[in-house]
């Protein structure tokens with residue numbers, strides 16, 4: 055995938071009320087929006103790649119170009135050697151897709167029948183179909199609702215069916231656009247386990263977008279952060295953490311109120327200290343060892359308790375988004 | 386190979402469609418009943434009209450009944466087998482086209498067969514009834530050859546209606562909502578339930594060469610009446626249908642490049 059770009063035309067309406075209605079009918083108020091600007095990346099076989107980015111960043115648009123739904127304005131996409139928007143059918147055989155917002159299955163049809171129809175569409179042979187179906191039924195616990203129509207399933211059940219449907223034909227790459235949106239913890243967990251298991255077992259490549267950082271932490275071997283259609287980070291989650299996580303926070307609860315200041319000359323100006331009654335809060339860079347600090351503090355005070363906080367992945371992502379937000383404003 | 390796949394797929398979809406349309410039992414029954422009433426009342430109207438005039442554009446009552454049968458048959462087949470073509474713009478508008486685009490079969494095919502209208506079945510039955518009544522009221526000889534050509538013409542007619550609808554609905558890739566335009570063009574089809582000879586020559590040419598609805602009724606009827614004057618049009622019908630279907634397919638594929646799937650979906 056190289057220099058991928060996509061422009062959209064959007065309709066904007068400035069007037070309200072009757073004026074707005076008239077304006078809708080008469081004026082042509084089209085405006086060009088660059089949803090994806092110059093993305094380039096490559097994904098290796100078997101990877102689980104997490105797409106991150108604030109709402110409207112261009113994640114879904116990128117996925118839609120990779121699946122062949124949208125034709126890029128400029129640039130090229132290639133998936134398993136096929137240009138998706140030119141050879142849609144050939145591409146479709148290799149891929150599976152789940153859009154969290156909308157089911158791909160038939161609304162009024164029992165789940166079982168939907169699967170059978172997909173078997174016909176994807177030309178899955180009987181043996182593979184049987185094997186996959188029983189395997190997924192067990193992994194995703196679908197036994198109890200397989201005979202019901204999608205319309206009568208809860209969101210969690212529906213998402214599990216969609217997931218199974220996407221993997222039914224042993225696709226080599228699966229796109230999951232917010233597969234955990236609106237789900238409770240247990241459903242999320244089940245879905246994560248499933249993705250992990252199938253990735254290991256089948257070596258399927260998985261590209262997923264999500265706003266749930268624990269999805270990313272537990273699944274993704276690589277993250278790509280997109281904001282305003284630009285890529286701002288591409289690498290492992292550990293690297294991301296290292297890059298943006300700059301400090302650790304040590305909180306000491308002391309037996310008595312503090313009566314003397316700490317001598318921190320050894321750390322020069324790298325650490326900051328905050329004293330409040332019986333609490334001592336020290337912020338220090340990640341790369342400085344904390345053992346030494348703990349030893350030093352415990353030798354100076356009578357310490358009741360110690361708490362060590364790392365910046366959570368949520369905080370890091372928020373920081374990343376903030377930074378690109380500032381860039382956007384200054385543009 | 387490919388043909389076999391599509392036939393298998395079609396049978397699967399047809400089964401699915403029947404399941405879907407019968408999954409709401411009451412709605413299904415009411416639908417059948419309503420369509421029957423519509424057809425019966427329109428039959429009465431027709432009888433009243435033709436009781437007051439002897440001939441219409443040179444055709445008598447029995448012949449007009451046959452024409453009506455020829456008009457209803459392709460329409461019924463189109464509605465029953467290819468009905469979902471009417472929802473192309475709906476799928477473009479809502480973004481549910483995404484699902485069809487990520488499946489390994491022809492997008493237009495998948496979309497079109499994904500739904501049926503029981504109405505079509507009733508129309509087809511009515512068409513056959515009209516034909517039978519027409520033959521009773523006239524003394525036309527119908528041989529094997531004519532029956533074969535009638536079947537060919539009816540199927541071709543269904544595909545012509547289908548192609549024109551595809552053309553209109555495909556415009557939604559540029560204008561998003563086009564149902565009204567489609568309905569407008571389709572209402573031209575109302576004209577061909579009457580012999581086109583009653584119209585101004587300009588309108589006749591329009592229905593033959595621009596929006597070729599004349600092929601969906603009139604030229605299959607003239608075949609049965611042994612009117613040699615129109616024979617070349619009758620024999621042209623399957624070719625018109627083929628050209629139209631190929632054109633519609635190309636146009637749809639062309640429009641697809643312009644598809645902008647709505648965001649948040």
Ligand SMILES: Nc1ncnc2c1ncn2[C@@H]1O[C@H](COP(=O)(O)OP(=O)(O)O)[C@@H](O)[C@H]1O
Pocket residue numbers: 062063064087088089107108109110111112113114115116645646647648649
């Ligand atoms: N069909 C469309 N028409 C106009 N603008 C669109 C369309 N689809 C997406 N966009 C715009 O492109 C940008 C990226 O959207 P999207 O890819 O859906 O973001 P997200 O990262 O939240 O999935 C947004 O600003 C959105 O408004």
Ligand SMILES: [Mg+2]
Pocket residue numbers: 113114115231649650
């Ligand atoms: Mg999105």
